[in-house]
Amino acid sequence: MSTGRTAIQQDLHGTVAYELGSAILRGDYAPASVLPREAELMGAFGVSRTVLREALRTLTSKGLVESRPRVGTRVRARDAWNLLDADVLQWYARVAPPVAFALKLQEMREMIEPFAAGLAASARDEAALATLADAHGAMAAARNVDEWVRADLRFHLAVLAACDNELLVPLGTLIERTLEGQLRLNAKRADVYNAALPAHTAVYDAIRRGNAALARRAMTKLLTTTRERIEQ
Structure with missing residues (x-):
């Protein structure tokens, strides 16, 4: 994969992570709720499965979501969110x-x-x-x-x-x-x-x-x- 394509993908997954993360922090997806299926999210954001999964991994690392077999990606409880993560704090400041x-x-x-x-x-x-x-x-x-x-x-x-x-x-x-x-x-x-x-x-x-x-x-x-x- 070329350097340019890698940079574009990183930018895309960062955008998706921001949009989904902001939606969670805003309350669009309540704690314990399950996010839409991959195909639906891929269509909503117009991205590939690779980009979407990378974005979800980012949100997982920040404590916002967790993936479970046969369940999907679930929003974690608020006390698990890492609000002192620089990205999460900035996202939260924009939607609170x-x-x-x-x-x-x-x-x-x-x-x-x-x-x-x-x-x-x-x-x-x-x-x-x-x-x-x-x-x-x-x-x-x-x-x-x-x-x-x-x-x-x-x-x-x-x-x-x-x-x-x-x-x-x-x-x-x-x-x-x-x-x-x-x-x-x-x-x-x-x-x-x-x-x-x-x-x-x-x-x-x-x-x-x-x-x-x-x-x-x-x-x-x-x-x-x-x-x-x-x-x-």
């Missing part, structure tokens, strides 16, 4: 009610980011602090919502990177795309993002000064304001 999803993501942030800010203050890594300073400066210089959101995202990822815990860095990368959507939701009015700068500055100053307790409190306060905006 926006505010409800934003609040779930917010709960994750409230559990992690204040302690990450405290760790960043204690770590005092100069290179990481420089990255954080650049992000903070970009927020201060932002002239519109798009510039603000990009800088805001860089700021929060920089806090995770500065905490000297390599296990938290992939978490930031994992939620990066969905967090961008939440930040955009919060900054949809110009006055909102202008008003948010002092709270970020308080976090930055506490980390720069090495005050872990103050950094935790400042990040908690920032995220409390974020939650209030989402709920409004």
Whole structure:
């Protein structure tokens, strides 16, 4: 098989996996229900059996479905879904009610980011602090919502990177795309993002000064304001 044909097939099975996965996450196929037969799915997506089976293998690896002899491909229970898989999280963000999803993501942030800010203050890594300073400066210089959101995202990822815990860095990368959507939701009015700068500055100053307790409190306060905006 040529390289070009392989790439096309990979793109096709990725598209099918996305469409089916999104349908499952949206609730089109309930947990414990059986997906349509192969022939029906092949016709619906206009793909070969090879492409369809590769897509189903992808969904199986992500915990969304399982195949059983003489039964077919069944949707697994929600607690088996790997929602921290980067693809699944992104698919879920696209089909879930926006505010409800934003609040779930917010709960994750409230559990992690204040302690990450405290760790960043204690770590005092100069290179990481420089990255954080650049992000903070970009927020201060932002002239519109798009510039603000990009800088805001860089700021929060920089806090995770500065905490000297390599296990938290992939978490930031994992939620990066969905967090961008939440930040955009919060900054949809110009006055909102202008008003948010002092709270970020308080976090930055506490980390720069090495005050872990103050950094935790400042990040908690920032995220409390974020939650209030989402709920409004």
